[in-house]
Amino acid sequence: MxxxxxxxxxxxxxxxxxxxxxxxxxxxxxxxxxxxxxxxxxxxxxxxxxxxxxxxxxxxxxxxxxxIRPEKLTFEAFIEIWINKFVEVELQEKTKVSYKFHAERRIVPFFRTMHMDKIKTMHITDYLDYLRTPEASLNRDGKPLGSATIVYNYRVLRSIFAKAVEWRVLKDNPMTGVKKPREDDIKEMEYYDEKEIELLFMALEDEPIQLRLQVTLAVTTGMRRAEMAGLEWKNIDLVNGVIDIKQTVTMFKDGAPVIKGPKNKQSKRRIALAPAVIDEMKLYRTEWAKMKLQLGDKWTAGDSEFLFCRTSGEPSDPERLTKRWISFHRKHDLKPIRLHDLRHTSVSWMVFKKVHSEAIAKRVGHTNTKMLQIYAHIFDSVDQAAADVFDGMVIPAKKKA
Incomplete structure (x- = not known):
């Protein structure tokens, strides 16, 4: 009994x-x-x-x-439990995809049949060493993984074994004593300087209004890609010239957009628009309304009115916004930077124009002004302007005589 x-x-x-x-x-x-x-x-x-x-x-x-007795539980069997009980339940969609990809494609093949209680710290370090070899690459060219990918695998492993301890599958965590790998190949932040910004807007002049507005918003508001993808006309007040950031489209899953709230509390914010940007938006509003009318029954998105949308009315895939930007800068032979780097350009320009750090952080949705420290060196003219304020303070010795 x-x-x-x-x-x-x-x-x-x-x-x-x-x-x-x-x-x-x-x-x-x-x-x-x-x-x-x-x-x-x-x-x-x-x-x-x-x-x-x-x-x-x-x-x-x-x-x-x-x-299954914990001592008989294989790593592969535990990963299935970890995915069903943690990944699918607690993580955001983009993180789910990344965690499952690295767990199933890289980590499981390495530890597959090992019993959970037999995995030791040395096995973890062996795996991290393995990631640095060409064999760990899933690309045809066999190019070794970057340090950021290795660090991401470290994070996934840390999650796996933390849950194993929390769920009392393991008494001790084999990740204890494993140092986080160094990220020694982090790509530096890129941006457009004054002359490159001028070239950018000259190149935009003859482009379609939709692309023109996408790039203009990225540069002048510092919005994230997911924020632009989630932007609806109901979030925009063209009379007062403001945008309310209330939702994002982070990705598409099974053909449907994943719509969620802003990244953090600070990301839910109101952004003022420059008069020239308001004029562009009014022009685009007219063109957008014509497009919706012409689509007729093809419009299946109901009351949704996304600025950047498919012919069905559903929001554009954020990846589509990126591809559109890449095609544009290649077409005009502009310096190749990421779409996200237009956000960096926006912050850098405000630093250049001496906008108060608190105002910049609030505008772009940074949690605090410390994030702005990485922008301080952006334009050479910023430092020169700082030097110029001391002109006249120091009187050369010859003039004193």
Whole structure:
């Protein structure tokens, strides 16, 4: 008969019965559980109900053949549990995709059949060393992984084994003592300087209004790509010239946009528009309305009115915004920077124009002004302007004489 045995102050052993074997020996499975909730420990009846429920669940798992002893749990089997109980439940869509990709394509093939309790710190360091070899590359060219990818794998491993300890599959975490790999090939932030900005807007003059507005918004508002993809006309007040950032489109999953709130509390913000940008938006509003009218029944997005949208009315895939930008800067032979670097250009220009750091941080949705320190060196003329304020303060010795 299934039973519960007290093994300590907050520890109990569950015993599930499976009858008798061919030799008449009783077949049992045992599992130890720990109750950490003080309020539960102080309420005997509630505690007993909880233990009874855990015992019934354990007995059913054993009878159904679903229970696996932690010491017999393979890494591959645990990853399936980790994905279903943590990745799919707690992570954002883009992070889900990344975690699952690295776990299934890189990490599982390395540890696949090892039992969880047999994986030691040395195995983790061996894996990180393996990532630095050409064999770890999933590209046809066999180019070694960048340090950022290796660090990302470290983060995924840390999550896997932290959950293994939290769920008491493991007593000790093999990640303890494993240092985070160095990121020694981080790509420096890029931006357009004054002359490059001038070339950019000259190149935009004869481009379609949709592309023109996309690039203009990126430079003049510092919006993130996901914020531009999630922008609807209802979020824009053309009379007062402001944009409210209330939602983002981070990616597409199974052909549908993943629409969520801003990145953080500061990201939900109001951005003022320059008069020239308001004029561009009014022009685009007219063109956009004509396009929607012409689409007729093809418009299936209901009341949604995304600025940058597909012919169905659904928002543009953020990747599409990136591809549009790449095609544009290649066409005009502009310096090749990322779409996100237009956001850096926006901040850099405000630094150049001596806008207060608090105002810049609020405008672009930075959590604090410390993020702006990386922009201080952007334009040589900023430093020169700082030097010029001291002109006249120092009187040369010859003039003093």
């Amino acid at each position: 299934a039973s519960i045995q007290k093994r300590g102050e907050n520890r109990w052993r569950l015993v599930a019965e499976l009858g008798y074997d061919a030799q008449g020996k009783r077949v049992q499975e045992r599992k130890t559980i720990i109750v950490d909730d003080p309020s539960l420990l102080r309420a005997p009846r509630r505690l007993q109900n909880y233990l009874d429920a855990e015992l019934l669940k354990f007995q059913m798992e054993v009878e159904a053949g679903h229970y």
